[in-house]
Amino acid sequence: xxxxxxxxxxxxxxxENSKINVKVFRNGKLVNVDIDDIVVNDVVLLESGDRVCAxxxxxxxxxxxxxxMLSGExxxxxxxxxxxxxxxSIITNKHxxxxxxxxxTNTFYGNIAKSIEEDSPISPLKLRLRKLAQTISKIGYFCxxxxxxxxxxxxxxxxxxxxxxxIINMLTDYKSLVPHLLYSLTLAVTIIVVCVPEGxxxxxxxxLSSNMKRMLKNNVLVRKLVGIETAGNINILFSDKTGTIxxxxxxxxxxxxxxxxxxxxxxxxxxxxxxxxxxxxxxYNNAAYFDDKxxxxxxxxxxxxxxxxxxxxxxxxxxxxxxxxxxxxxxxxVTLNYEKSTTFYKGAYEKLSNKISFCYxxxxxxxxxxxxxxxxxxxxxxxxxxxxxxxxxxxxSSHTFLGFVLIKDEVRKESIEGIKMVKEAGIQTxxxxxxxxxxxxxxxxxxxxxxxxxxxxxxxxxxxxMSDEKVKKVLPNLKVVARSLPNDKKRLVLLSQELGLxxxxxxxxxxxxxxxxxxxxxxxxxxxxxxxxxxxxxxxIDDNFLSIAKTILFGRTIFKSIRKFIIFQLTVNLCAVSLxxxxxxxxxxxxxxxxxxxxxxxxxxxxxxxxxxxEAPLKDYMKEKPKKKDxxxxxxxxxxxxxxxxxxxxxxCFFFLKSKYIHQLFRIDNNDKYVMTAFFGLFIxxxxxxxFNARTHRLNLFANIFRNKAFLLIVSLIIVVQLxxxxxxxxxxxxxxxxxxxxxxx
Numbered sequence: 001x002x003x004x005x006x007x008x009x010x011x012x013x014x015x016e017n018s019k020i021n022v023k024v025f026r027n028g029k030l031v032n033v034d035i036d037d038i039v040v041n042d043v044v045l046l047e048s049g050d051r052v053c054a055x056x057x058x059x060x061x062x063x064x065x066x067x068x069m070l071s072g073e074x075x076x077x078x079x080x081x082x083x084x085x086x087x088x089s090i091i092t093n094k095h096x097x098x099x100x101x102x103x104x105t106n107t108f109y110g111n112i113a114k115s116i117e118e119d120s121p122i123s124p125l126k127l128r129l130r131k132l133a134q135t136i137s138k139i140g141y142f143c144x145x146x147x148x149x150x151x152x153x154x155x156x157x158x159x160x161x162x163x164x165x166x167i168i169n170m171l172t173d174y175k176s177l178v179p180h181l182l183y184s185l186t187l188a189v190t191i192i193v194v195c196v197p198e199g200x201x202x203x204x205x206x207x208l209s210s211n212m213k214r215m216l217k218n219n220v221l222v223r224k225l226v227g228i229e230t231a232g233n234i235n236i237l238f239s240d241k242t243g244t245i246x247x248x249x250x251x252x253x254x255x256x257x258x259x260x261x262x263x264x265x266x267x268x269x270x271x272x273x274x275x276x277x278x279x280x281x282x283x284y285n286n287a288a289y290f291d292d293k294x295x296x297x298x299x300x301x302x303x304x305x306x307x308x309x310x311x312x313x314x315x316x317x318x319x320x321x322x323x324x325x326x327x328x329x330x331x332x333x334v335t336l337n338y339e340k341s342t343t344f345y346k347g348a349y350e351k352l353s354n355k356i357s358f359c360y361x362x363x364x365x366x367x368x369x370x371x372x373x374x375x376x377x378x379x380x381x382x383x384x385x386x387x388x389x390x391x392x393x394x395x396x397s398s399h400t401f402l403g404f405v406l407i408k409d410e411v412r413k414e415s416i417e418g419i420k421m422v423k424e425a426g427i428q429t430x431x432x433x434x435x436x437x438x439x440x441x442x443x444x445x446x447x448x449x450x451x452x453x454x455x456x457x458x459x460x461x462x463x464x465x466m467s468d469e470k471v472k473k474v475l476p477n478l479k480v481v482a483r484s485l486p487n488d489k490k491r492l493v494l495l496s497q498e499l500g501l502x503x504x505x506x507x508x509x510x511x512x513x514x515x516x517x518x519x520x521x522x523x524x525x526x527x528x529x530x531x532x533x534x535x536x537x538x539x540x541i542d543d544n545f546l547s548i549a550k551t552i553l554f555g556r557t558i559f560k561s562i563r564k565f566i567i568f569q570l571t572v573n574l575c576a577v578s579l580x581x582x583x584x585x586x587x588x589x590x591x592x593x594x595x596x597x598x599x600x601x602x603x604x605x606x607x608x609x610x611x612x613x614x615e616a617p618l619k620d621y622m623k624e625k626p627k628k629k630d631x632x633x634x635x636x637x638x639x640x641x642x643x644x645x646x647x648x649x650x651x652x653c654f655f656f657l658k659s660k661y662i663h664q665l666f667r668i669d670n671n672d673k674y675v676m677t678a679f680f681g682l683f684i685x686x687x688x689x690x691x692f693n694a695r696t697h698r699l700n701l702f703a704n705i706f707r708n709k710a711f712l713l714i715v716s717l718i719i720v721v722q723l724x725x726x727x728x729x730x731x732x733x734x735x736x737x738x739x740x741x742x743x744x745x746x
Contacts, residue, residue, distance in 0.1 A: 021034065021035070022034070022035055022044055022053045023044065023045040023047070024038065024045070025043040025044075025097075035053045038053050038054050038100060039100070039103060040101060040102065041099065041101075042099075043097060043098070043099055044056065044098045044099075044100060045095070045097055046058075046061075046063055046085070046091050046095060046096050046097070046098055047091060047095045048091055048092060048093055048095065048297075049090070049091065049092075050090070051088070051089075051091075052085050052086060052087050052088065052089045052091065052098070053087060053100075053103075054101075054102060055086055055101055055102035055103075055107040055108055056084070056098040056100040056102070057083070057084055057098065057099050057101060058079050058081050058082065058084075058096045058097070058098050059081060059096075059098065059099050060081055061081065061095055061096025061097055062078070062079065062080045062096055063079050063091050063094045063095060063096045064076040064077070064078055064079070064091070064092045064093040064299060065085060065090065065091055066091075066092050067086065067088075067089040068509065070088055070108065070486075070509055070510055070511045076092050076299045076300065078326075079096070085098050086108050086109065087107040087108065087110070088109040088510060092298075092299060093287060094324075109510060129204075129633065131633070132566070132633050132634060135634075136195060137195075139195060140191065140192050141192065143191050143195060143580075143581065144187075145188070146581045147184070147187050147191050147580045147581050148184040148185065148187065148188045150580075150581050150583075150584045150585055151183070151184045151584050152184050153585070154584035154585060155584075156170055156171065156180075186594060187580065187594070190580075190594050190597050190598075191576075191577060193597075193598070193601060195573055195577065204229075204562060206609055206613035207558050207561045207612070207614075208222075208225040208226070208228055208558060210614055211557065211558055211617075212225065212228065214554070215228070215551065215554055218547060218550050219526075219541040219542040219544065219547050220538060220539075220540060220541065220547050220550065220551050220554075221526075222537070222538050222539075223536060223539060224537045224538075226537075227537025227538050228554055228555050229555050229558045229562075230502065230520050230521040230555065231504065231521045231537075231538065231552050231554070232552055232553075232554070232555025232556035232557070232558060232621075232626075233502045233520075233559065233626055233627045234427055234502050234503070234552060234555075234626060235427065235428065235496075235501040235502045235503070235626045236427065236430065236475075236501050236502075237428070237429045237430070237504040237505075237506075237548070238430050238432055238489060238492055238493065238503070238505045238506065238519075239429055239430070239432065239506045239545065239548070240431075240432055240433070240506050240508065240512075240525075241409075241431050241432070241433035241435065241440070241443060242409060242434075243508065243527065243543045244412075244415070244525065244540075244543055244544070244545050244548075245411065245412065245415045245431060245443065245447055246409040246410060246412060246415075247409060247410050247411075247412055248409065248527070248543065249304075249409065250300050250301065250304045250387070250407050251304055251307070251308070251407065251408065251409075251410060252305060252307070252308035252405055252406065252407055253386065253406040253408050253410075254406055255278065255403045255404070255405060255406075256377070256381075256403055256404040256406060257359070257361065257362055257403045258359040258360075258369055258374065258377075258403075259359075259361045259362060261361070261362040266278070266308055266309050266310065271363050271364040272364070273363075274360055274362065274363070274364040277360065277364070277393065278402065278403065279309065279311075280317065280338060281344040281346060281393065281402055282305050282308075282309050282346075282391070282405075283309055283311070283312055284314055284317070284334045284336060284344060285332055285333065285344045285346045286298060286302045286305060286312070286346075287299070287302050287324065287325075288303045288305075289312050290306070290311075290312050295307055301387070301389060301407060304407055305389075305405060305407075308405075317336040317337055317338050318336065318337045319334060319335070319336060320335040320336060320337055320341060321334070322335070325347070329347075329351060330347050330348035330350075330351045331345055331346060331351050331390075332345075332346055332347060333346070339395065340395075341395070342394070342395050343393065343394045343395075344391070344392075344402075345390075345391070345393070345394065345399065346391055346405075347389070348390065349378050349388055349404075352390050352392050352399060353371065353374065353390070355392070355394075355398060356369060356371065356374070356399045356400070356401045357398040357399065357400070358398065358399075358400040358401065359400060359401040359402075360400060360401070360402055360403075366400055369401055377404070378404075381404070381406060382438065383438055383442065384442060385408060385438075385439045385442035385443055385446070386406045386407065387407040388407075389405035391403050391404070391405060411446050412544060412545065412546075414544050414545065414546035415447055415544065415545035415546060416448060417546055417549075418544070418546035418547075418548060418549040419447050419449055419545060419549075420448060421546075421553075421622055422548075422549050422552065423448070424623055425549075425622045425623070425625075425626065426624070426625040426626050427552065427626055428476070429449060429479075430479060430480070430492070431443075431444055431449055431479065431480045432480075432481050432484040432489060432492075433480070433481070433482060433483075434482075434483060434484055435483070436482060436483070437457065437459055437482040439482075440480050440482040441482075444457065444479060444480045449479050449480070454477050455477060455479040456478045456479060456480075457479060457480040458474075458478070458480070458481060458482070459481070459482045459483045460481060460482070460483045460485050460488050461483065463488055463491075464488075471492075471495050472495055472498070472499060475499065486509075486511035486512070486514075486515075489507070489512065489514075489515035490515045490518055492515075493515050493518045493519050494518065497518075497520070500630060502626065502627075502628075503519045503521075504519060504521050504522075504548075505518075505519035505521075505522050505523065506523040506540070506548065507523070507524060507525070507528065507532050507536075508524060508525035508529060508532050508543075509528065509529055509532060510529050510531045510532065512524075512528075512532050513531050513532055513534075513535050516532060516535050516536050517535040521537045522536040522537050523536060523537075523539075523540050523551070524536035524538070524539045524540070525540055525543040526539055526540060526542060527543050549622075552622070553617050553619070553621060553622055556617075556621040556622070556624070557616070557617040557618070557621060560615065561615040563633065563635075563638060564612050564615065564694050565609060565694075566633065566634070566638065567641055567642055568604065568612070568687075568690055568691050568694035568695075569604045569608060570642045570646070571641070571649065571690050571694065572603075572604040572649075572687050572690065573604070573646075574642060574643070574646030574647070574650070575649040575653065575683075575686070576592065576597065576600060576683075578646070578650040579591045579592060579650065579654075580592070582650075583657075586654070586658065588658075591653070591657060591676075591679065593734050595732060595733055595734075596683075599733070600683065600687070603684065603687055603718055604687060607714050607717070608691060608714070610710060610714055611691065611710060611711040611714035611715065612694075612695065612711070614708050614709070614711065615695065615711075616704055616707035616708055618704065637697075641693075641694070649686045649690065652682075652686065653679070653682065653683065656678075656679055656682055657675070657679060662745065663675055665741070665742065665745045666678065666742050666745070667739075667742070673735075674736060674738060674742060676734060677736050678738060678742060678745060678746035679746075680725075680726070680733070680734070681726050681743075681746045682746050684718065684722045685722075685746070688718060691711075691715065695708075695711065
């Protein structure tokens with residue numbers, strides 16, 4: 001259902017967009033039409049707050065467009081006449097007229113949505129289980145053939161004392177031979193039932209769903225169950241910066257004056273003169289405003305400044321003139337009737353620096369300035385990753401420097417811990433961001449992503465200049481891609497997969513959808529677009545990198561649980577099949593009956609599946625190296641444990657069945673019913689012991705046992721049912737009641 005839903009993402013997108021009305025010039029009049037009725041060459045009016053309905057060219061006016069839905073970056077882009085405007089972006093300021101040149105699926109937005117219909121890669125778990133199932137099936141059929149052969153050899157050859165004539169007579173006596181053939185076939189089918197792990201799919205569903213509920217409490221919503229397990233096998237993780245590693249919202253860190261005074265809050269300014277100047281500059285020269293408690297209008301810089309000041313009272317002084325921000329001049333200004341006439345400027349340092357001659361100190365007094373010192377301050381804060389907004393005032397020809405507004409998309413404290421966890425897990429994290437190289441590098445160092453001289457930081461342009469083979473060579477040391485574009489993500493995913501890596505990708509915008517779909521596991525952000533969520537495997541509700549690290553831990557826990565279950569099941573399988581194959585050759589025709597075998601099968605399949613499904617996530621798992629995509633689910637440790645424990649259990653069983661000393665401890669009867677009842681109990685209790693042995697590699701078999709209460713409940717249930725079958729199973733289960741001494745021997 002989840003996979004079907006993701007393929008319907010584009011249809012859902014179209015349904016949502018069809019509700020939008022668009023202002024179009026037709027027959028010389030401005031009319032409202034549905035978005036589905038827009039055609040190429042239509043002329044559309046774009047105003048603040050409008051969602052762009054199609055791809056087109058701005059033919060007049062100028063606008064600021066929020067393209068975060070397409071690019072993932074929150075910074076608005078200035079569009080002038082002749083610039084392209086894309087469907088899905090939102091007009092945040094000013095207005096203009098656009099001529100439509102592409103609609104529907106022919107738009108940039110539509111092409112992205114169409115591309116998510118491509119098939120997702122097969123998960124590593126499916127690949128491994130497919131190979132394991134093929135191997136176990138072959139072994140099962142081979143063992144079934146051996147059991148048939150062993151049983152028939154016993155009844156035809158051994159019981160006839162290897163006499164040729166007796167053997168020939170039995171083979172020609174069809175009435176006598178057919179029942180033995182049918183019974184041998186029944187034994188073979190039983191062995192196949194026991195060998196084939198039909199409980200494995202159920203166990204996997206249980207372990208995935210149980211962890212899914214636990215993950216929801218950790219702000220992780222799993223859309224596709226297999227995505228959890230895949231997350232545990234990630235070798236390389238491509239992560240967005242904005243909103244995942246950083247908070248995703250620009251905020252004012254503080255105000256910095258020329259005399260090294262730093263104000264972390266607006267109210268911390270002590271000088272009334274300086275405070276008033278700052279207020280006039282920050283509030284009057286600002287396109288954002290408070291609507292009740294919500295800040296609306298303006299761009300992200302204006303809204304961040306408005307939040308920092310916390311007020312927008314513009315009634316004290318009259319506005320004489322104003323000039324809105326323009327990307328050509330890179331500043332905005334407002335002239336107030338303050339001290340007759342004063343103009344306040346706010347913008348880029350390089351556009352205002354040549355006009356600055358004076359500055360204000362923390363007391364509000366004016367004095368001369370050394371421009372070289374101001375230049376060095378700008379260089380310092382630029383390298384530290386701050387966006388610097390310069391404030392000046394002007395009452396004549398020269399400007400007076402008021403201060404710097406330092407704005408930053410702050411790093412999430414939790415992301416530092418998350419990146420550390422992921423790094424310890426042997427997973428390479430690559431940060432993809434639209435920021436400049438210096439800003440991206442600074443943030444990567446701050447969160448601990450860059451820690452070595454061999455770490456590579458490149459821009460999108462540098463990446464695109466490289467051939468695929470060159471990218472594959474630098475990929476192992478790649479840490480940051482600055483000025484990242486949507487196509488970079490998909491390319492990096494595909495090249496990583498060609499290297500045999502299991503790839504994780506984060507995203508929130510429509511442009512991220514193809515990369516999320518192509519990745520082995522796609523992480524969509526809770527605040528992201530619906531299209532991104534539809535194609536993802538996992539949704540990170542709180543947009544937090546630490547939650548991604550926790551998802552990887554749960555994924556590794558799931559893989560560990562599956563391996564524990566396989567160790568337990570195949571150990572019991574090996575013991576049961578060995579008894580069935582070797583037993584007839586040493587005079588034990590049916591050490592375990594068909595009905596008993598089915599109960600054993602239920603214990604090692606269904607009940608064990610439930611028990612191992614609730615294993616706790618241990619932080620130790622994050623200190624292991626990630627598994628390769630082609631690494632088989634069975635490793636040498638598992639094979640050694642299965643073989644050694646299985647053979648040990650088999651030897652104990654044969655010793656119990658063939659030892660005269662053991663037999664003397666039980667009541668004597670013709671059919672050895674007391675011994676065989678005790679053996680049935682012995683086999684089940686050996687399986688229970690093996691379950692404790694399989695769930696931990698430690699010498700302490702009870703390590704972390706109380707963190708899996710389901711395991712203890714299932715073991716208790718098996719013991720109770722087994723005791724019931726021993727004393728009440730009767731002829732159906734070939735059991736009879738044992739004395740206390742006989743029970744102790746068992």
